[in-house]
Structures are given as C-alpha cells and as structure tokens.
Amino acid sequence: MTDILNHGALNLAMAIGYQNRIFDVMEELDRPATVTEIAGAAGLDGRYLKEWLGIMAMGKIIDLSVTATGENAYFLPPAHAAFLTRSAGSNNLGVYTQEIPLLTACAMEAVNNGFTTGDGISFSQYPRFQEFMGQLADAKHRQILIQHFLPSVDNGKLVQRLKKGIRVCDLGCGQGLALNLMAEAFPESTFVGIDNHEEAVRTAQKEARRKGLANVDYLVRDAAKINGEKAFYARFDYVCAFDAIHDQSHPLDALKGIRWMLAHSGLFSMVDIKAGSDHKDNLDHPMGPFLYTVSLMHCMPIGLNGNGAGLGMMWGRELALNMLSQAGFEQVEVLEMEHDGFNLHYLCRVP
Ligand SMILES: C[S@@+](CC[C@H](N)C(=O)[O-])C[C@H]1O[C@@H](n2cnc3c(N)ncnc32)[C@H](O)[C@@H]1O
Numbered sequence: 002m003t004d005i006l007n008h009g010a011l012n013l014a015m016a017i018g019y020q021n022r023i024f025d026v027m028e029e030l031d032r033p034a035t036v037t038e039i040a041g042a043a044g045l046d047g048r049y050l051k052e053w054l055g056i057m058a059m060g061k062i063i064d065l066s067v068t069a070t071g072e073n074a075y076f077l078p079p080a081h082a083a084f085l086t087r088s089a090g091s092n093n094l095g096v097y098t099q100e101i102p103l104l105t106a107c108a109m110e111a112v113n114n115g116f117t118t119g120d121g122i123s124f125s126q127y128p129r130f131q132e133f134m135g136q137l138a139d140a141k142h143r144q145i146l147i148q149h150f151l152p153s154v155d156n157g158k159l160v161q162r163l164k165k166g167i168r169v170c171d172l173g174c175g176q177g178l179a180l181n182l183m184a185e186a187f188p189e190s191t192f193v194g195i196d197n198h199e200e201a202v203r204t205a206q207k208e209a210r211r212k213g214l215a216n217v218d219y220l221v222r223d224a225a226k227i228n229g230e231k232a233f234y235a236r237f238d239y240v241c242a243f244d245a246i247h248d249q250s251h252p253l254d255a256l257k258g259i260r261w262m263l264a265h266s267g268l269f270s271m272v273d274i275k276a277g278s279d280h281k282d283n284l285d286h287p288m289g290p291f292l293y294t295v296s297l298m299h300c301m302p303i304g305l306n307g308n309g310a311g312l313g314m315m316w317g318r319e320l321a322l323n324m325l326s327q328a329g330f331e332q333v334e335v336l337e338m339e340h341d342g343f344n345l346h347y348l349c350r351v352p
Pocket residue numbers: 134137138172173174175176179195196197198201222223224225242243244245248249250251
C-alpha cells in the first residue's frame with residue numbers, strides 16, 4: 002500500500018514537472034544544481050520548485066548531493082532523462098505521466114456519477130485532454146510513421162504503391178498529424194482524413210495549408226455512417242485507423258464503413274491497443290492497471306455515448322478479430338510492431 006500511495010503521488014508530481022519543462026531544463030544543465038540555479042534556468046518560483054525537488058529526490062528520480070558550501074544540489078541522471086524529457090523522442094514516457102492527472106481533472110466527478118447512472122461522458126468534457134492527445138500523436142508518429150511503420154506494411158509493397166500514387170484514407174485522423182506526414186512524403190498519392198471532431202479537423206486543415214499540401218483533404222464525418230454511402234464506395238486503396246476504433250460508439254458500423262470504402266486489392270491497417278479481451282488474459286500486461294484506468298476515465302465512457310458499445314481501450318485481440326470478421330474482413334494478419342509495444346497491427350486484405 003505504501004508503494005501504491007507513493008507511486009500515485011510521484012506520477013502526479015512528475016506530470017507537473019513535465020508540464021513545467023523542469024526535466025528538460027535539468028537535462029540541459031547536465032550537472033548538480035541548487036534550487037536557485039534550477040529556478041533561474043527554468044524561470045520558475047523557487048519555493049514551489051524546492052517542494053517539487055523534494056518529491057523527486059524522495060522518489061529517486063533525481064539524485065541529491067551537497068555542495069562544498071553545504072547547499073543541496075539536484076541532478077537528473079542522463080539514464081533517467083533518456084525516458085523523461087521531450088528530447089527522448091519515442092522513448093519519452095514522461096509525456097504519459099500527464100495522462101491520469103489530466104483525466105482526473107476532466108472527468109473524476111462524471112466517472113463517479115457513471116457508476117450509478119451508467120451514462121457516457123461527452124467528448125466536450127475533455128478539452129485539455131484533446132490537446133494532450135495532440136502531443137501523444139507527435140510522440141507516436143513523427144519519428145515512426147514514414148521511417149518504420151509504412152515500410153513494414155505488406156513487406157514494403159505499400160510504400161512502392163504510395164510512391165506511384167494511390168488513394169489513402171486515415172479514419173479518426175484527429176488533428177491530422179499522421180495524414181499530413183504521409184501527404185508530404187508521398188506527393189503522387191492523394192489523402193483524405195475523416196474525423197467527427199470539428200475542431201480537430203480544423204487544426205488538421207490549417208496545418209495542411211501551412212505546409213502547402215495540395216494532395217490532402219479533410220472531412221468532418223461520423224465513421225459509423227459511411228457504410229452504404231455511394232460516394233464512398235471503393236474510394237480508397239489503403240485505409241488506416243490509428244487508435245481510432247476502440248473509443249467509437251458504433252465500432253462495428255465504422256469497420257463496415259471501412260470495408261465499403263476499400264477498392265479491389267485494398268489494405269486496411271487497424272493499429273489498436275495490444276491486449277487480450279478477457280481480464281484473465283491481461284494479468285501479466287506490464288501496464289495493465291494504467292491502461293484500464295485510462296479506459297475507465299476516457300475511452301469507455303466516450304464509447305458509451307449515443308447508446309454506444311463502450312468497448313473500452315482493452316477490448317482486445319479476440320473481440321477485435323471477431324468484429325473485423327463481422328465487418329467482412331476475411332484475411333487478417335495480427336502483427337507485433339518492433340517500434341511500438343503498446344499496440345498491435347491488424348493488417349486486413351481485401352480480395
Ligand atoms: C485516440 S484519437 C486518435 C487520433 C489519431 N488517429 C492519432 O493517431 O493520433 C481517436 C480519434 O477518433 C475520432 N473518432 C471517435 N469517434 C469517431 C467517429 N464516430 N467518427 C469519426 N471519428 C471518430 C476522435 O475524434 C479522435 O480524433
């Protein structure tokens with residue numbers, strides 16, 4: 002119990018430190034420094050900083066030593082910085098310390114109420130979490146998508162097709178980070194992003210314009226309402242959905258829509274959380290409590306909206322395969338990804 006209380010407290014304090022860029026500043030200092038020196042370098046209040054450094058020293062995140070003049074000096078070891086700071090790129094786990102505190106600030110009361118009412122929670126309840134998802138998308142895609150993920154699809158054949166020119170859709174594209182990167186890398190192909198969140202789509206469009214991308218378009222659409230729409234029939238050669246199926250209210254309808262949108266010889270990459278569908282299958286999951294908590298505080302209640310399925314983030318492989326099959330995907334490979342331990346890649350082929 003003392004470990005649980007201490008680690009919960011550390012997570013909260015680390016999130017505050019992350020937001021105030023203290024780890025980044027200490028990494029740059031790269032030496033033991035006093036409270037006054039760190040406060041000066043970070044432009045932060047010394048009294049708050051001192052209390053925070055106490056927490057980090059107690060938690061052994063930061064080393065504590067004493068200077069020749071008897072002052073405390075604090076040092077972030079490079080081995081810790083390598084997993085904590087913004088410069089750690091795809092090894093940056095520090096960014097995730099913000100997740101539980103942010104979700105608590107957005108939805109603690111609403112989730113408590115949900116235990117009696119069973120109601121979903123509106124997306125608009127999570128404004129700051131949206132911004133955080135933008136940061137996560139950056140950590141997830143910027144150094145990975147073009148360099149590692151796309152070349153891994155269909156043994157490199159997808160990239161060859163992208164270079165020649167195909168039609169691509171990113172379903173649940175959010176703020177468009179992945180799609181804009183793809184559109185920039187493959188100018189011969191055309192790209193459409195679909196999301197039902199208007200503000201996210203506006204951000205995506207703005208960024209596409211800023212980059213001067215002429216081969217990308219964005220649509221505000223409910224993915225559950227695409228199946229059967231003439232304008233979308235066989236419209237794409239490749240569809241991807243990155244972490245965008247499990248929190249939909251009607252995921253089966255969305256998957257049927259994707260099947261509908263795919264042309265002959267089309268491919269669908271569903272990248273979604275790596276887990277089993279039953280609690281028993283996840284007892285050894287290294288981040289089980291964390292991921293189930295994120296699901297309870299966000300994915301599941303979001304997915305319950307509009308009489309929704311409320312799958313939750315840990316819907317897992319068995320249920321995912323079952324739904325893909327119900328949606329009409331007969332050839333599905335489940336692939337582990339070297340660069341991403343959180344997710345599985347369900348690669349679906351259309352004859
Ligand atoms: C976890 S975010 C992932 C965003 C992006 N694919 C990425 O990798 O960063 C899930 C996205 O799915 C979108 N979404 C949820 N339900 C949807 C629906 N019914 N139709 C279209 N998009 C939906 C959300 O608005 C959100 O942008």
